Amino acid sequence: MKIACRAGGAAAFALPILLAGCSLFPTTRRLPAPRPATGVQSATPQELVNELNQRWAALDTMTATVEIQASEFKVADGVQTETDFPSARANILMRKPKMLRVFGRVPVIGTELFDMASDGSRFTLVIPLKSLAIEGTNAVTEKDPKHPMYNLRPDFFLDAIAVRGLEPNDEFMVVNDTETIEDAAKKHLYLEPEYVLSVMRPKAGNEKLPVRVVTFHRDDMMPYDQDIYDTQGNLETQVIYGNYTEFTAGKYPSRVIIKRPKEGIQLVLTVEDVKENVALSDSQFQVKIPEGATVRRLK
Numbered sequence: 001m002k003i004a005c006r007a008g009g010a011a012a013f014a015l016p017i018l019l020a021g022c023s024l025f026p027t028t029r030r031l032p033a034p035r036p037a038t039g040v041q042s043a044t045p046q047e048l049v050n051e052l053n054q055r056w057a058a059l060d061t062m063t064a065t066v067e068i069q070a071s072e073f074k075v076a077d078g079v080q081t082e083t084d085f086p087s088a089r090a091n092i093l094m095r096k097p098k099m100l101r102v103f104g105r106v107p108v109i110g111t112e113l114f115d116m117a118s119d120g121s122r123f124t125l126v127i128p129l130k131s132l133a134i135e136g137t138n139a140v141t142e143k144d145p146k147h148p149m150y151n152l153r154p155d156f157f158l159d160a161i162a163v164r165g166l167e168p169n170d171e172f173m174v175v176n177d178t179e180t181i182e183d184a185a186k187k188h189l190y191l192e193p194e195y196v197l198s199v200m201r202p203k204a205g206n207e208k209l210p211v212r213v214v215t216f217h218r219d220d221m222m223p224y225d226q227d228i229y230d231t232q233g234n235l236e237t238q239v240i241y242g243n244y245t246e247f248t249a250g251k252y253p254s255r256v257i258i259k260r261p262k263e264g265i266q267l268v269l270t271v272e273d274v275k276e277n278v279a280l281s282d283s284q285f286q287v288k289i290p291e292g293a294t295v296r297r298l299k
Helices: 002-019 047-058 155-160
Strands: 063-075 080-086 088-095 099-105 112-118 122-127 132-137 169-184 188-202 208-218 222-229 235-247 250-260 267-274 294-297
Touching: 047 169, 047 188, 080 222, 088 155, 099 155, 112 155, 155 222, 155 235, 235 267
Parallel strands: 132 294
Antiparallel strands: 063 080, 063 088, 063 267, 088 099, 099 112, 112 122, 122 132, 169 188, 188 208, 208 222, 222 235, 235 250, 250 267
């Protein structure tokens, strides 16, 4: 009778556990473990900044041939819509300190889509298919809410195509971080050690505003992400650099993604060629407004 009572008691104890879907025995699952990085380089914060400053100081001019894929994002009633525009083959010319020319055309047939230039203080954007020209200062804040692509500005490209060095009064800090990245092709995770450089600029009093945050991968010490802030400390531009390739100019990302959250614009640049420190004349940074075009002057 005692044995029967014990068996009955055990069954009564186990029954609610089984009904609840629980088990008294552990289960084992196989999960992918991130693979540690190899060939990790190290640098002090000052060494990292010095290297960035040296690369920027050695650059006077740059030319690049790219393919641009532009997209617009709009959010209405809680739904985001995306519009992709036909890709354009474009040439980018840059001369320090802030001269820029970007002109794009339809591949193969060569129809001109846009032409934008800046002398560092003023810009001109010509859209031939619309017989439209837009002029203004580089600091203009007026926007076209109906046509986000009309809000293209020289600083979009100037901030993205090369990571600038620090200004003399800039302050900085560096954080050592690690990102877990999924390699879909090889079906495994790996760890990517990073240095995150935050650049701040003193303002009135003791206030400091963020200027940029640049992330460097420590396998090659090259920048892979850059967040750029406006003069009010708001995030303005996000840039992602990937697939570094050896060009005539040296190692340069073959894919650059520029995101402008406020305007709802994304530009994906597929880089075909890059050259540095070639002679560029003033005339190469001038845009001719077609006769009869509507000229919109922004304030």
